[in-house]
Amino acid sequence: xxxxxxxxxxxxxxxxxxxxxxxxRLLRRRYLLLAxxxxxxxxxxxxxxxxxxxxxxxxxWAPGRTWGIRLWAIPPEEYLFCLxxxxxxxxxxxxxxxxxxxxxxxxxxx
Amino acid sequence: MSHPPYLxxxxxxxxxxxxxxxxxxGRYLWRERxxxxxxxxxxxxxxxxADAIAIAAGIxxxxxxxxxxxxxxxxxxxxxxxYLLTAAMVVQGFTIAWAAWDDRAQLAARWRRRLGRVxxxxxxxxxxxxxxxxxxxxxxxxx
Numbered sequence: 001x002x003x004x005x006x007x008x009x010x011x012x013x014x015x016x017x018x019x020x021x022x023x024x025r026l027l028r029r030r031y032l033l034l035a036x037x038x039x040x041x042x043x044x045x046x047x048x049x050x051x052x053x054x055x056x057x058x059x060x061w062a063p064g065r066t067w068g069i070r071l072w073a074i075p076p077e078e079y080l081f082c083l084x085x086x087x088x089x090x091x092x093x094x095x096x097x098x099x100x101x102x103x104x105x106x107x108x109x110x
Numbered sequence: 111m112s113h114p115p116y117l118x119x120x121x122x123x124x125x126x127x128x129x130x131x132x133x134x135x136g137r138y139l140w141r142e143r144x145x146x147x148x149x150x151x152x153x154x155x156x157x158x159x160a161d162a163i164a165i166a167a168g169i170x171x172x173x174x175x176x177x178x179x180x181x182x183x184x185x186x187x188x189x190x191x192x193y194l195l196t197a198a199m200v201v202q203g204f205t206i207a208w209a210a211w212d213d214r215a216q217l218a219a220r221w222r223r224r225l226g227r228v229x230x231x232x233x234x235x236x237x238x239x240x241x242x243x244x245x246x247x248x249x250x251x252x253x
Contacts, residue, residue, distance in 0.1 A: 001167040010160040034207050038200055046196075049123050056113040057173050065169045085157070089200035092149050097208060100145065 003066045003077040011084035018091050025098055026091075035090040042086035043079060050074050050082075115176040116188040124195040128202065135206030146205045150197045157193035161185050 001009075019026060026032075053059060054073035066075040114122070132139060139146070164170060165184050172186055180187040210217060 001163070001169065003164075003169050006160070006164050006167070006169055010157075010163075030208070030211055034204055034211075038203050038207070041203070042196075042200060045127070049119075052113075053116075053119065056176075058113075058116050058119065058176050059170055059172050061170050062168050065167070085196065086200050089149070089153060089197050090204045092153070093146055093201050093204045093208075096145050096149060 001065070003061065003075065007077060007080055007084060011081065011088060015084065015088055015091065018088075018095060022091070022095060022098065031090075031094050035087060035094070038090050039083055039086040043082055046082045047072065047074065047079070050078060115178075116172070116186070117178055117191075120188060120192055120195065124192075124199060127199050128195070131199070131202045131206060135202070135210065138206050138209035139202055142205050142209060146201045149201050150194060153197035153201075154190060154194035157197075158182060158185055158190045161189050161193070 051072040051074055061075050061078070066077055069076055071079065113119075162183050162185050177186045177188060182190060
């Protein structure tokens with residue numbers, strides 16, 4: 001399995017499932033702004049840290065399993081991992097908030 | 111070049127962020143703890159399982175000399191911690207921002223008050239500040 005296949009299977013697929021569950025609610029401004037901002041922060045905070053670890057050899061990626069490109073010492077797949085992980089985490093949390101609101105609205109007024 | 115092993119390198123990177131989040135938004139995090147804590151746990155477990163598959167497939171590998179030597183199957187314990195901490199940073203960040211969005215009017219008013227108080231401090235008998243004071247005191251009293 002390549003890194004790209006790994007991303008499709010373990011990150012893109014669950015994100016698609018969440019997108020199907022949420023549908024129109026994905027377009028709400030508050031969610032979009034927060035998810036975008038947090039993902040950007042995650043990428044900016046991860047890159048120098050991951051770069052150092054790669055330079056030091058704490059971890060390495062197999063040449064045949066990645067596209068072979070490096071941005072700093074990091075393959076582009078790794079940035080995608082960070083981006084998709086942040087999106088998955090924010091979207092899951094958003095789903096929890098959406099569900100709570102839906103449940104509250106169903107409850108009789110006390 | 112000498113460098114830290116994985117675990118201290120991870121903790122030095124992640125813990126300050128979590129500390130700042132709890133200092134700034136601890137009130138929200140505590141109130142919503144049942145909402146977000148299970149998401150961090152689920153993501154930690156899920157990504158550990160995915161990591162086991164990635165390591166078995168040979169996508170990435172580790173310098174075992176820089177690890178604690180504790181493994182869950184083939185996954186270094188540092189990796190599980192990495193997924194828990196990164197999930198916590200994002201999920202807590204989202205939770206704080208989401209809750210603060212509801213309170214944004216009060217938060218903005220509070221910060222205006224604080225700034226007003228700082229500006230109203232006497233400044234070495236400077237002549238420029240007194241002219242601004244009426245506006246500042248007005249904003250301090252309206253809340």
